[in-house]
Amino acid sequence: MARRAALVGASGYTGVEALRLLSRHPDIDLTALCAGRMAGRPLAEVAPAFTGVAAPPLEPFDPKAVAAAADFAFLALPHGTAQDAAADLLAEGVRVIDLSADHRFDDPAAYAAIYGEHRRPGSLAETVYGLPEHNRGRIAKSRLVGCPGCYPTSVILAASPAVRAGWAVGDVIADCKSGVSGAGRNPGAGTHYPETADGLHAYKTLAHRHAPEMSRNLGGARVHFVPHLVPIVRGILSTVYLRLDTPRTLDAARALYAEAYDDEPFVHVLPAGAHPDPRHVRGTNRCHIGLFVDGDLLVVQAAIDNLGKGAAGQAVQCFNLMAGLPETTGLEHTALFP
Amino acid sequence: MARRAALVGASGYTGVEALRLLSRHPDIDLTALCAGRMAGRPLAEVAPAFTGVAAPPLEPFDPKAVAAAADFAFLALPHGTAQDAAADLLAEGVRVIDLSADHRFDDPAAYAAIYGEHRRPGSLAETVYGLPEHNRGRIAKSRLVGCPGCYPTSVILAASPAVRAGWAVGDVIADCKSGVSGAGRNPGAGTHYPETADGLHAYKTLAHRHAPEMSRNLGGARVHFVPHLVPIVRGILSTVYLRLDTPRTLDAARALYAEAYDDEPFVHVLPAGAHPDPRHVRGTNRCHIGLFVDGDLLVVQAAIDNLGKGAAGQAVQCFNLMAGLPETTGLEHTALFP
Amino acid sequence: MARRAALVGASGYTGVEALRLLSRHPDIDLTALCAGRMAGRPLAEVAPAFTGVAAPPLEPFDPKAVAAAADFAFLALPHGTAQDAAADLLAEGVRVIDLSADHRFDDPAAYAAIYGEHRRPGSLAETVYGLPEHNRGRIAKSRLVGCPGCYPTSVILAASPAVRAGWAVGDVIADCKSGVSGAGRNPGAGTHYPETADGLHAYKTLAHRHAPEMSRNLGGARVHFVPHLVPIVRGILSTVYLRLDTPRTLDAARALYAEAYDDEPFVHVLPAGAHPDPRHVRGTNRCHIGLFVDGDLLVVQAAIDNLGKGAAGQAVQCFNLMAGLPETTGLEHTALFP
Amino acid sequence: MARRAALVGASGYTGVEALRLLSRHPDIDLTALCAGRMAGRPLAEVAPAFTGVAAPPLEPFDPKAVAAAADFAFLALPHGTAQDAAADLLAEGVRVIDLSADHRFDDPAAYAAIYGEHRRPGSLAETVYGLPEHNRGRIAKSRLVGCPGCYPTSVILAASPAVRAGWAVGDVIADCKSGVSGAGRNPGAGTHYPETADGLHAYKTLAHRHAPEMSRNLGGARVHFVPHLVPIVRGILSTVYLRLDTPRTLDAARALYAEAYDDEPFVHVLPAGAHPDPRHVRGTNRCHIGLFVDGDLLVVQAAIDNLGKGAAGQAVQCFNLMAGLPETTGLEHTALFP
Secondary structure, eight states, X not given: OOEEEEEEOOXXXXXXXXXXXXXXXXXXXXEEEEXXXXXXXXXXXXXXXXXXXXXXXXXXXXXXXXXXXXXXXXXXXXXXXXXHHHHHHHHTTOEEEXXXXXXXXXXXXXXXXXXXXXXXXXXXXXXXXXXXXXXXXXXXXOSEEEOOOHHHHHHXXXXXXXXXXXXXXXXXXXXXXXXXXXXXXXXXXXXXXHHHTXXXXXXXXXOOTTHHHHHHTTTTOOXXXXXXXXXXXXXXXXXXXXXXXXXXXXXXXXXXXXXXXXTOSSEEEOOTTOOOOGGGTTTSSOEEEEEXXXXXXXXXEEEEOTTXXXXXXXXXXXXXXXXXXXXXXXXXXXXXXX | OXXXXXXXXXXXXXXXXXXXXXXXXXXXXXXXXXXXXXXXXXXXXXOGGGTTOOOOOEEXXXXXXXXHHOSEEEEXXXXXXXXXXXXXXXHTXXXXXXXXXXXXXXXXXXXXXXXXXXSOHHHHTTEEEOOHHHHHHHHHHOSEXXXXXXXXXXXXXXXXXXXXXXXXXXXXXXXXXXXXXXGXXXXXXXXXXXXXXXXXXXXXXTOOTTHHHHHHTTTTOOEEEEEEXXXXXXXXXXXXEEEESSOOOHHHXXXXXXXXXXXXXXXXXXXXXXXXXXXGTTTSSOEEEEEEEETXXXXXXXXXXXXXXXXXXXXXXXXXXXXXXXXXXXXXXXXXXX | OOEEEEEEOXXXXXXXXXXXXXXXXXTEEXXXXXXXXXXXXXXXXXXXXXXXXXXXXXXXXXXXHHXXXXXXXXXXXXXXXXXXXXXXXXXXTOEEEEOSSTTSOSOHHHHHHHHOOOSOHHHHTTEEEOOHHXXXXXXXXXXXXXXXXXXXXXXXXXXXXXXXXXXXXEEEEEEEEXXXXXXXXXXXXXXXXXXXXXXXXXXXXXXXXXXXXXXXXXXXXXXXXXXEEOSOSSOEEEEEEEEESSOOOHHHHHHHHHHHHTTOSSEEEOOTTOOOOGXXXXXXXXXXXXXXXXXXXXXXXXXXXXXXXXXXXXXXXXXXXXXXXXXXXXXXXXXXXX | OOEEEEEEOOSSHHHHHHHHHHTTOTTEEEEEEEXXXXXXXXXXXXXXXXXXXXXXXXXXXXXXXXXXXXXXXXXXXXXTTHHHHHHHHHHTTOEEEEOSSTTSOSOHHHHHHHHOOOSOHHHHTTEEEOOHHHHHHHHHHOSEEEOOOHHHHHHHHHHHHHHHTTXXXXXXXXXXXXXXXXXXXXXXXXXXXXXXXXXXXXXXXXXXXXXXXXXXXXXXXXXXXXXXXXXXXXXXXXXEEEEESSOOOHHHHHHHXXXXXXXXXXXXXXXXXXXXXXXXXXXXXXXXXXXXXXTTEEEEEEEEOTTIIIIIHHHHHHHHHHTTOXXXXXXXXXXXXX
């Protein structure tokens, strides 16, 4: 029996990607579609790819109406604005999967240190960090999931086996390369085609607010995070440098990561020598990992789609757990090639 | 009950795209996967996007083995090499959907004038041009379908309503812009990234061999065809200029095209004033059409994915007809956005 | 002896390109640099490529100050705002090269029909259309030059030999493909990287305001103009379709264009069979032309840099004429390859 | 008085870039142009950007003919083939600037460990590493200069001030991102547009042969080098991670780098907080540097053009020193923007 689900925030990039996944999910009955400024507009104007595709009308958000229509709500709202929506929906008995940054910390102080005071701190008491590879059991039982950021997803998946095994000592260096869709749908000088194509640069070096989220989910390790903007549309490639407690072999590292990920449906450790590329996971919930060792330095490369495993795909994966469905439902597809 | 199907030629771009569609088609049991040089290699080497995805092994092509395993065969072979495979499979009772250029003409002389002598002309007697919007009934009953070229698909869909209505007089000008995947998977100077990115150019101006195929399927109209290579990966945008018998209004043109396409599941005439973009049909079997009129000049713009509606998607659409399935089975998905 | 020149409007794309050319021009002494909102800011903030490069400070525009400092002024201002600047500078005795659309028509009615009433119609009486290949003598003597639009430059250079020879009959079809810098420096949804890369589309089909400018400079021929946005940064490729009075040979067409352009320093007719690509003229004042014939259809392809021969390069070429310098001064460089 | 110079190897990317610079250099008389397979072909076929541009004919390489025509020779030959050309030219009294990897080590054993036995080890005794910022005096007097690799140039410029000051302790991590032209002009699967655009990946992680060259020119520091291929045509951005002996402030780091580079004409330390982007140095000999500090971690970002400061530009800079010319002659231009 299909679960009734609502999507709140359907005009940003994570929202449209969630819509794409939800509208094709075999066990979801998409019963409500909410938008802000775009409410009332034809969906094909918001996302021309949906021309001729059936979908609920874009309506203004109303918690009671959503609760009447749906048992689950996906929130693809701007950071800061999901707080009220989530709390109001929880109060109505709707289970919430939040794609924004609003519920990624269960500690109000930790949240406030990065984003400022949380307006609905009560929600934080029950939020679960939506990384199934770490929190599968808790996600299944939760009423509120805060889906990880795109950068943290890739860095945590890359580093955590070595960190958890106690191999990694000292700081973590995360040199990440992101596609431009990570900057969202609002145009600006930094995403203007003529100044973005055929160039690349770091930004917010050592000062990006995703670093504490990485640290918190890597046992408190200090993370030096340098994000770069590269001229691709979707995708993140994170190159993570980990200092090991002692020189290790590539075989040992591969065995460690195999143990961590061989049973994971979406995390694939590539063959020895292979390098992951986000183009091969684009549009999917997959993560490709490459491992390289030189003495006591472990280099882990992880590729995800920032809007897939880094946002909407991961949200659907969490939903599947919450709904008691096979975890891969609606997420089995592969990337376009080429 | 799922139909047993084989894919012959799984390492080129149309082959991998066909594999992507077939492996997710709900009514297909993909029972054989054949490749030439790549036979015996792991699929993930051929297409890293398939890392961790279950699929039949890549085996050398053997018509009898394919016939034992499958009732339908998709041929994604280089032009010229599909002739023997098709004839041999037909002889074994396998129904064939050919994505190459080998069976797009049912007249040996017309074929020979473009591609040289056909080695198995017997096949041409029963081949059906695989454009469902024109040949739905014949495709359903056929044993051999020759799928249209990518450029012809877009130009024919753009021009044929006006041509068939007798509105178009004189020559057709088809100014087409194609992504680089249209040139195939073999690298060359003309597709080398440093000399392809951030530039564009026409090629084979007025001398491309797809022009006669367009002409033949547009009632014999003379077609001036100028293909351009643009720096996108997938997609074709065809801008077609048609001289009308008399000045017409945009409303009249829109009514004519609505009549032709309103019942078509994959051809969408966009709202007045909207311009199609291949990025919105990428990875799909859809075609977006825009209409513009200035007196007696009709400009029709049609966007498709050269590997989707221009190749593998169309092949699946033909298969659905041949197998008696709903025509949209396995093809309902929308393009990624962005 | 170097000529004293001012650049008014140094922060838009045509302005920065003009700055790049003027600051390296051997016979120009760049004495003033004016900007609006960016006045007072370091140049390297406006254009990081100029980090460490000496240039005059960015100052607010003042006609008297410019007149005190310079004998020539290049105006790289938004359309509509160059009118007052030009008239005020002319009144001070400064010779003006306007890169905007404000002085491309010498007829107030023709101007008004497209852009609305001109505020300083007196200027139009003396403006000269800044296409040296047509107006060399008049430009040399002029006080005010209105540089052609980027699209018209390419289409007029492509079509005019055939039009002037009386070969072209009937309408002209101009299917043009432009890089995104043609849309200017202000970011918007239509130039946002994630929605611009890996796609392409026409816009303002048959309704772009450059069409009348083309028509006026092609003997009044009706021009059907369809501009397309392609994912390159700089460059225009115009594919122009001309119906001939009678079937012609390629040799005859090549002879006609050779006669027109063999003595032109910046217009190069490519060898037979070669196709122009804007990447090979990027950053230059050059125009590459390819010719193709099929009976009575002549297809001319012209590639320019929209900011070079389509704007700042052409402005410098006009300046050289006005200043009595060799026409190629400061413009001899070739495009980067690759 | 202009110096007579020859360019040997004019059809690869470094060769065409050298040709672009040499043909516009005010103090160079380009007297010979040598090519292998392309000898005898029109230059415009090799590089369409040179259509209509005067240049010497492409001739086969003959050391005596070059010696008769020129006092300096630039070698833009494939690695391994420059050895004989250089030795033969030196024997004829020609001073040689080698852009290949053949003369970057003055120690035959060090060379052999990476590239195999050197066939003309005598040359190594007098080769000078062509990084003017380090070796200005020796370059000026040399007969043979081995220009640094593109990756080493950026990493050495980024790291050496901290290394030389004794600040950097432990290993250097160099996470470098290169445009695709760095892979050269020969097409291959790894540079095929459809599989290169809209993706990125590392390659030869911890195993690239440029690492020893970096190490040798950074006082023997161990360098962990991870090169990445990003979808831009030209340019390298190197993000270098240096562990400091003690926590330092950003101001202290900026003072250190200012001391190193304030008098350098081509190395620009950007304002605090600014991030370098290779698009702003494209086509130039410039290097933009950004500095960031977090306690005892120094992050240095350096952007160059791999074909400019990373190859042909640096070669011209070395030539200027050898010829006793101002070091910036022929290299003053700025990058296109956008």
